Amino acid sequence: MASFNATYGNENKQFLNSINLQYSLFKDFSIKLNGGLNYQIFEELSLQPNTMYNPAFASGQSSATSRASKSDQSRLSFIIEPQANWSHTFGNHQIDVLAGGTFQRETSDQNSLTGIGFESNIFIENIG
Secondary structure: HHHHOOOOEEEEEEEEEEEEEEEEEEEEEEEEEEEEEEEEEEEEEEEEEEHHHOOOOOOOOOOOHOOOEEEEEEEEEEEEEEEEEEEEEEEOEEEEEEEEEEEEEEEEEEEEEEEEEOOHHHHOOOOO
């Protein structure tokens, strides 16, 4: 029964989006844009109070041996792919010229914090 005093929880949020645009500027010439965005955040909290141990077998346990861990991660990435296309027909022949590029970036952050030695288990959730 005492093991139910330990808790763990997490939350994950994600925003994922893409875009495709194309526009014909004039005859035989068009521009196109493909892109995407991804943002993700993950947070977790683990609480391990000394009360999760059976007091008959855990001698010397006090709130000073309680432990709390908190971590969070975030990730942001995007991609942009512009294109220009020129297509022209000469009698029975057709010429297609395509130019484009890719711009891409990804960043991520991660933080972790662990607390041990609480004055009282009342403070175990106040880790930061």
